[in-house]
Amino acid sequence: MSKEDEKGMSLIVKTITRLTVGLILLYGLYIVFHGHGSPGGGFTGGVIIALSFIHLMLAYGKEVAFRKLSEAAASFFVSLGAILFLAIALLGFTGGYFFLNFIPKGEPFRLFSAGIIPLCDIAIGLIVGAGLFAIFVALVSLKLEPERKE
Amino acid sequence: MITASNIIPLFVAIPLAGAFLISLLGKRIKRLPDVLGVSVALILCGLSLLSVRLYSIYGILTYSVGAWKLPIGIGMVLDGLTSFMLVTINLIAFCIVVYSVNYMERYTAKWSFYTLFFLMVGGMNGVVITGDMFNLFVLLEIAAVASYALVAFGTDRHELEAAFKYAIMSTVGSLFILLGIALLYSYTSTLNMADMANILAQKGTGNITLMVSVLFLMGFGLKAALVPFHAWLPDAHPSAPAPISAMLSGVLIKALGIYALCRIFYNVIGLSPTLSSVLMFLGTLSMVVGVLLAIGQWDLKRLLAYHSISQIGYVVLGIGLGTPLGILGGLFHLFNHSVFKSLLFLNSGAVEYSTGTRDLQKMGGLTSRMPVTGTTNLVASMSISGIPPFNGFWSKLIIIIAVVQAGRFGYAFWAVLASLLTLASFMKVMKYAFFGELRENLSRIREAPLFMKLSMGALAFLCVVGGLLLLPGVKEVFLQRATDVLLEGTEYAVIVLKGIK
Numbered sequence: 001m002s003k004e005d006e007k008g009m010s011l012i013v014k015t016i017t018r019l020t021v022g023l024i025l026l027y028g029l030y031i032v033f034h035g036h037g038s039p040g041g042g043f044t045g046g047v048i049i050a051l052s053f054i055h056l057m058l059a060y061g062k063e064v065a066f067r068k069l070s071e072a073a074a075s076f077f078v079s080l081g082a083i084l085f086l087a088i089a090l091l092g093f094t095g096g097y098f099f100l101n102f103i104p105k106g107e108p109f110r111l112f113s114a115g116i117i118p119l120c121d122i123a124i125g126l127i128v129g130a131g132l133f134a135i136f137v138a139l140v141s142l143k144l145e146p147e148r149k150e
Numbered sequence: 151m152i153t154a155s156n157i158i159p160l161f162v163a164i165p166l167a168g169a170f171l172i173s174l175l176g177k178r179i180k181r182l183p184d185v186l187g188v189s190v191a192l193i194l195c196g197l198s199l200l201s202v203r204l205y206s207i208y209g210i211l212t213y214s215v216g217a218w219k220l221p222i223g224i225g226m227v228l229d230g231l232t233s234f235m236l237v238t239i240n241l242i243a244f245c246i247v248v249y250s251v252n253y254m255e256r257y258t259a260k261w262s263f264y265t266l267f268f269l270m271v272g273g274m275n276g277v278v279i280t281g282d283m284f285n286l287f288v289l290l291e292i293a294a295v296a297s298y299a300l301v302a303f304g305t306d307r308h309e310l311e312a313a314f315k316y317a318i319m320s321t322v323g324s325l326f327i328l329l330g331i332a333l334l335y336s337y338t339s340t341l342n343m344a345d346m347a348n349i350l351a352q353k354g355t356g357n358i359t360l361m362v363s364v365l366f367l368m369g370f371g372l373k374a375a376l377v378p379f380h381a382w383l384p385d386a387h388p389s390a391p392a393p394i395s396a397m398l399s400g401v402l403i404k405a406l407g408i409y410a411l412c413r414i415f416y417n418v419i420g421l422s423p424t425l426s427s428v429l430m431f432l433g434t435l436s437m438v439v440g441v442l443l444a445i446g447q448w449d450l451k452r453l454l455a456y457h458s459i460s461q462i463g464y465v466v467l468g469i470g471l472g473t474p475l476g477i478l479g480g481l482f483h484l485f486n487h488s489v490f491k492s493l494l495f496l497n498s499g500a501v502e503y504s505t506g507t508r509d510l511q512k513m514g515g516l517t518s519r520m521p522v523t524g525t526t527n528l529v530a531s532m533s534i535s536g537i538p539p540f541n542g543f544w545s546k547l548i549i550i551i552a553v554v555q556a557g558r559f560g561y562a563f564w565a566v567l568a569s570l571l572t573l574a575s576f577m578k579v580m581k582y583a584f585f586g587e588l589r590e591n592l593s594r595i596r597e598a599p600l601f602m603k604l605s606m607g608a609l610a611f612l613c614v615v616g617g618l619l620l621l622p623g624v625k626e627v628f629l630q631r632a633t634d635v636l637l638e639g640t641e642y643a644v645i646v647l648k649g650i651k
Contacts, residue, residue, distance in 0.1 A: 098159035
């Protein structure tokens with residue numbers, strides 16, 4: 001992530017990106033972790049996380065972004081998030097019901113409260129963050145063969 | 151709550167777990183997608199048969215997700231119609247997974263095929279088993295979105311075009327459904343189907359229910375490919391790989407279209423005579439138009455896709471009639487159609503696998519080189535055309551008898567005519583593709599591999615013995631229970647709410 005890289009946009013865009021991209025990622029994580037206590041949640045936070053990587057890709061080009069989060073890693077995180085979410089739902093069976101909130105609820109508006117909801121938010125954040133990035137990559141890199149005249 | 155009802159969420163959880171595990175590990179371990187796929191489908195098939203047994207012991211079973219009290223939380227309901235649909239979906243899905251073990255070798259990303267496939271199965275199982283309006287919409291979208299991706303699986307130009315067309319039209323349908331659900335929610339202030347039926351019965355039906363009925367008719371009609379809304383089907387179904395065509399034509403249009411249509415019109419809103427005649431008219435229209443369009447096709451899979459429209463017409467005619475015999479015939483035809491239509495699509499896949507073409511004019515004499523495919527295709531063709539001992543004959547017979555008993559002779563005439571035209575178009579398939587002279591360039595083709603033969607053989611066996619479901623003793627357990635659910639109409643609310651308390 002150096003500004004001397006040939007590819008990507010101009011020096012101004014690269015510098016601004018370098019300064020803001022970490023903050024965007026951090027803000028996304030904040031929204032995910034506080035989803036149960038304040039507006040937002042797994043999906044919104046996940047979108048912001050994905051945007052930070054997309055931002056990087058737009059400013060610096062594909063190679064730099066893939067060094068941070070490769071396509072294989074993105075698809076791995078999507079599957080992992082989905083498995084985690086399902087596992088949380090299935091763990092509810094320990095209390096007798098599918099999707100039961102089996103962890104003590106705690107005090108409202110604290111970080112560690114609301115039982116399984118923050119865990120679900122983290123799983124959804126993984127799915128959406130990696131998934132939206134993967135969708136963006138697929139849309140950018142898909143090329144169709146030109147139609148052959150027969 | 152009875153312990154037995156713990157089986158209910160498994161119908162959604164198991165296919166989803168299968169899908170995500172395959173996507174997580176399938177790329178790294180080579181044989182895992184096949185092994186895991188077949189075992190998940192087998193478990194689901196066993197569970198669905200078990201659900202028929204459980205229903206006959208305990209009666210209606212309800213489940214509240216996350217222990218939230220019904221009708222506020224999301225409810226799941228297992229009744230006769232649900233277990234009937236579950237058996238249909240999971241039985242066909244199992245046969246198709248076995249077939250795909252060999253067939254999908256041609257494509258590079260087998261694991262992503264299985265992932266999407268099980269997402270679709272999970273969505274369909276969820277649509278069938280849920281007792282909540284909005285949950286139905288969400289699961290319907292899961293199944294539909296997975297199917298858009300599966301239609302485009304080959305990523306050829308025409309496949310992408312077909313998938314895009316399908317995605318747009320189906321999304322418009324989903325939008326109508328969502329609007330209908332929103333209007334119903336604002337009118338009744340509840341989303342639980344049983345509760346909704348209760349409140350609708352108390353408040354009485356007005357213009358709002360009429361509006362909602364029309365929206366649902368358009369939305370679910372699009373999903374089921376009834377005739378004015380059928381334009382996406384002849385492009386989407388042939389473009390997909392053969393196992394997916396079989397799944398889409400065999401099960402998806404029924405689980406998302408017909409099942410949801412019946413459940414809402416019979417059990418939630420209540421079937422008015424006007425609605426019944428609209429359904430019968432649309433059914434007959436699909437039946438005749440579908441078969442007329444099919445008869446001129448030379449692309450084997452496109453011909454089969456038009457026949458799906460036509461056969462769905464029979465199902466809707468039977469169910470729309472609303473008499474006990476008509477509903478029984480319609481549901482029986484729904485089961486039979488999913489068996490023989492998926493068999494026909496699998497046959498077309500085997501032909502394409504061996505010869506590399508779908509054009510009927512380039513085939514000929516294939517039975518001599520591919521005896522299993524030829525024989526099973528003959529069985530399926532006779533089933534769909536309604537030749538006696540095969541299953542399609544019995545269900546069409548029941549539908550026609552029911553229509554005559556109700557005094558609708560015009561509809562009976564069209565049903566018989568469409569059946570004759572179906573016979574004609576399948577005689578064309580058999581003559582051009584399987585009988586006659588073997589062509590020079592096809593003299594060295596091979597029969598399809600083992601697993602494909604196994605799955606086609608199993609489905610052909612079901613076609614032959616399908617009529618036995620009408621035997622007294624068997625009929626009461628399987629078909630009659632599903633029919634009773636639709637016959638009880640809006641009594642459904644009382645029965646389900648009793649199960650909740």
